Amino acid sequence: MTTVIPFGPQHPVLPEPVSLKLEIDNDVVVGALPSLGYVHRGLEKFIDTKDYNQTMYICERICGICSALHGITYCMSVEKLFNVEVPERAQYLRVINGELNRLHSHLLWLGLFADGFGFESLFYECWKYREGVLDVLERTTGNRVIHSMSKVGGAAKDLTKEHIDLILKMLDTLEPQVKNIDKVFVNNYTVKKRLVGLGVMSKQLAYEAGTAGPTLRGSGNAIDVRETADWDIYKDLGFKPAVEKDGDCYARTKVRINEIYESIKLIRNAISKLPNGDIAIPIKGFPTGEAIMRTEQPRGEVVYYVKGNGTKNLERLKIRTPTFANIPSLLLMLPGVKLADVPIVVLTIDPCISCTER
């Protein structure tokens, strides 16, 4: 006989309100039914009242953690409507800002995840290191989480020589710090005991369920939009996606730790290749037509669809966020998992419900 237990929307381990109705048989999950819509803010409709330059600030506020990449993706999609190429320096600045954003997002997730399985000292350790990244973001852009670094037509702020030195100095201190927590996450007996073999998703299933981001790469699929999509800069920077084969919670954690190293490498490469020149081009007129842009956020692939109608306001803005793609795969992971392990499996998809419901 099965019992239905509500999990969320308020749950001590969840930072955001996702609600799952869990069908439990003898303490083991046999089925799950999600319900979304607790933090819907109507942002896609709200852009009707703002012009296409102002919409960037709304897009940045969709999510507090991956704000930079929401703004950058929106700007790139509108630039596609205008059919303009932004200066190379602006593209490099966007990469640096986006990767710094990914660093702080992954460190935040590692901390929350450690807190999720009860390793509080590791949680504090991760968030202590994240503070260094946030300080650099504050000093280079002026804000901690909502950076407003990008604008339609290029970058809003340039990096000076001192800023670049600051970033490089931070990366030099961050790398050994990440190695410290890497050792704990990968080798610690308790962590392994809790994560290995939990919430397994096969390579084929992950692909077919349309999973995105580290959840997809944790199952052995070497698919990263940074490598495949229209953003050519990443190909010049020697980007390689981090992939693990096992498809369990442990593999997904390792993918995110390896992505931190990859981001550090990318920022260093981008700074060494940073070209001189303009940071923005003026954009005049109103957008017409349709465009789609995809980029890789910390949580996975985000898709922006914009439609202009020749006025200053966009006719339609549609966003497909990575968590929306990962929730179906979460439902496939959960059957067979014990009730006490459900929070950990939910956390490994890095759920961002504010993104998903907008």
Add this chain to the structure above:
Amino acid sequence: MGMLNLVLANVSRKPATRLYPFEIRAPFEEFKGRIVFNPENCILCGICQKKCPPDAITVTKAEKTWELNVFRCIMCTECINGCPKDCITISNERAKTGAKEYIKIVVPKVDTPKATSSK
């Protein structure tokens, strides 16, 4: 063992946090703290009002006032970039909690811009 080493190293380190209300770190030079308006050169053109994404700025030509709703302002600096007379700047000083909601400034002298702009 990795965690034990970290914990032992942390014992001898200084705390990573500050005793906030007593020890306040000076804000970074680039920090976007609050909007500062200098009314002397303002021509009441209203570009800042048009550019402001959260509609925080209100410019009234009849009463010659410039008004900023501090609680709505998101520090995007669009008004600063748009201002033709460079009247608006940003300070790195943090706005105090519970500061008043509106900053209303009466613009003293106004030279109305001519209808034909010289190019």
